[in-house]
Amino acid sequence: MESFSSYSDAEIWNLFRGGSDKAYEYIYHRHSVELFSYGLYVVNNRPLVEDCMHDLFVYLFQHRASLGETNAIKYYLFKSLRRRILEAVETRTRQHNRGNEFTNTLPETASSPEEKMIEAETSSSRNKHLMEAVTALPPRQREAIFLLYFSNLDYPETAEIMGLNIRTVYNQVHTAIQTLRKQLSHASLLPVFLE
Amino acid sequence: MYMNDKHKLYENYSVEDFATDPDFVQWVKRADPQGNEFWKAWLSKYPHKRVVVEEARGLVLSMTFLPHPDAQEATQNIWERINATNRQQAEAPPVTLQPTRTISLWWKAAAAIAGILLLAGVWLYAPYSDKAISYQTSFGETHKIVLPDSSVVTLNANSKLTLGRWENDREVWLQGEAFFSVRKKKRASGNAEPVKFIVHTNTLDVNVLGTEFTVSERSDTRVVLNTGKIALTLPDKTIMMNPGDMVEISGRKKEPVQRTVDPRVYSAWKDNEWILDGLSLEKIAQRIEETYGLKVVIKKNPDPNIEVTGVVPTDNLDTLLKALSAAFNLTFKQEGKEVLIE
Structure with a gap:
């Protein structure tokens, strides 16, 4: 393979x-x-x-x-x-x-004790913050964020998949990022090295 | 912003503008040297924007894919279900969709029709594409294929036909066994010589003008001509064949042997029948192995004084084994992956 x-x-x-x-x-x-x-x-x-x-x-x-x-x-x-x-x-x-059947909530997270343990080990608090914040977004914004940032597709591909034009996707994502920025401002962001 | 690529005014960008700018996101995710150069230079020109850029960069970096916690287990279960369905459908005729539990039947029917249309579309498109298109049958399945020139190929079980380029000549590649009914085709230029149809196998090429014949390329290679005229091209010679001719190249000798046979005996499988006239028990055993993917163990040989003739149906293995038992006066029975003859 x-x-x-x-x-x-x-x-x-x-x-x-x-x-x-x-x-x-x-x-x-x-x-x-x-x-x-x-x-x-x-x-x-x-x-x-x-x-x-x-x-x-x-x-x-x-x-x-x-x-x-x-x-x-x-x-x-x-x-x-x-x-x-x-x-x-x-x-x-x-x-x-x-x-x-469309909903504004993500599926329930892991329920069994083992899964909870694994989750605790692998996902930092920053990730939890992010998932909660993304979950709270309206469906279209959430989907666009998934396609563009989580799956690294580009704007034309995302627009094509969602059946929207690029400008609309951009506006949706811009609004979503604005919301996420506010939600995540308390969570510790990664350090950046630009030198 | 996003739309005016050439004239981006990065100095006016907010954190959100940066974090949604495709070029900026690309650079953050890939950290390519070109991007590094550009942003270093840009930041030395606009040092007051460093805070904004760093926050946007942190935001983009924090947005990484987190799979659903059950994703590994769920996708493994789905994969097992997919394989079960695919195995099940390999036994059913092609281009029919299995009803599954979510989607209603009318939708399934629409999908099946779309599948057939798609199929037809691709065949029409095939002559202009240099990408190989192939058809494959599994054990116990035959499949009729109409080629773009309306020639018909019946593919026997456990066989594969790949369509080649159709620009000058018509070319196909065969693994396994197929019956060909080839249409004569005139050249567009008005040239008197018709467009050739060539069947390639590992052992030989069959050059055709317009005719019906069977090619089998399994443990032995066999070409049987029903009507018309064909030429076999081997590495060292060319053999011309007339109707009723059979050329066989068996595994060990590699020397082609030509003899006259009843060609229908070798193409009857396409009508879900086997004609037994003149076939030895060994040949029958070999056919069962090639067609159904089962191992055949001959524990008892037939009475050499009895001449076996007749036609047996091959629609399903059970019926075939019963008919063979009667014809050879032996017992053909399936046990797991084996067929025992005793």
């Missing part, structure tokens, strides 16, 4: 399209944790996100020979997962005539 890390996205994607199971596995494991976390930013419904990820990767496997090219796999996966989630939410809403 490690051998793929020296390949470009376009090369890995072509290997996958050409029938390589190893490339398929690599693509999943390279992106799944981020994709899952992103999915929960789009909709706070874990079974639904899990189903959409399952359906997305099964679809990719079944149709690999006929998929188009891409040189940005993560962007492609984010976009596809988001579309699936929105369609599933829409279908469910229509079927059950229930309210909107």
Whole structure:
């Protein structure tokens, strides 16, 4: 699996399209944790996100020979997962005539004692502050922050995924950063060395 | 701000302006030497902005990805589910989607149609692309493929067909076994010579003008011609074939042997049948291994005085084994990954 890390996205994607199971596995494991976390930013419904990820990767496997090219796999996966989630939410809403499943809260954090311990070890108080602050943002702002800062996509990619124009994304992010700056001003920021 | 790239007025930027500026964010995250140069120079020109820049930099650096605490375990479980579905679907016909628990059926149907359209689109596009497109079948599955020129390829189980460039000649690469029905195609230039269709295998190339034939490249290499005329190109010679000819190159000898056969015996699998006429038990065993991915153990040989003829269905392994048992007057039974003949 490690051998793929020296390949470009376009090369890995072509290997996958050409029938390589190893490339398929690599693509999943390279992106799944981020994709899952992103999915929960789009909709706070874990079974639904899990189903959409399952359906997305099964679809990719079944149709690999006929998929188009891409040189940005993560962007492609984010976009596809988001579309699936929105369609599933829409279908469910229509079927059950229930309210909107979009929420302003992140999923509950770890509940078991082991997980809490791990969490305490790996995540500093600064991280907790950040997660709380990001969680409190309106959904669109939160999603844009995830795509731009957590996932390092660029403005055009983020705009395309969210179906907004670049200027709107920029405005959303600017407002979000303003809020986060206020929220985080008490948390200790990293030292900076510019000399 | 973001939009007027060329004329950024960094001296008027607030912390938020910096922290949302793509170039600034890039530099903070990547710390490339070029960026370092630029910002060092810029800060020596505007020293009073250092506090603002440092706060923005700290803000951007603090925003790093934190996975959901359950992400590792959850994604591993999803991966297992994905594999289970993919294995299950390998047994079902291609381009049908398994209903899963979230998404309603009408949506599934729409997705299946989109899948088929996408498939068609890619095939049409294929002649103009130099990226390889391939089709693969798993054990026990055959798949009919219509090529961009309307030629039809039936891919037998455990086989792979890769489409090559279609600019001058039509070229495909084959691993495993396939039946080809090739359409004659005239050159656009009005040249009298038709466009060649070439099947490449590891052992030989089949050059075709417009015809029907079976190519099998497994433990042995075999080409059987149903109609038309083809030429086989081997490293050291060319063999011309007429309808009913079979050329076989077996693993050990490597020397091509040409003889006359009933070509339908070798292409019947495409109609989910095997014709047994003239096939030895060893050949049948080899076919079961290649088609279903099972190991065949011959514990008892058939009575040499009985001539086995007839057609057996291959729609599913159970029926096939029952039919073979009757035909050979032996017992064919599956035990796990093995088929025992006794």
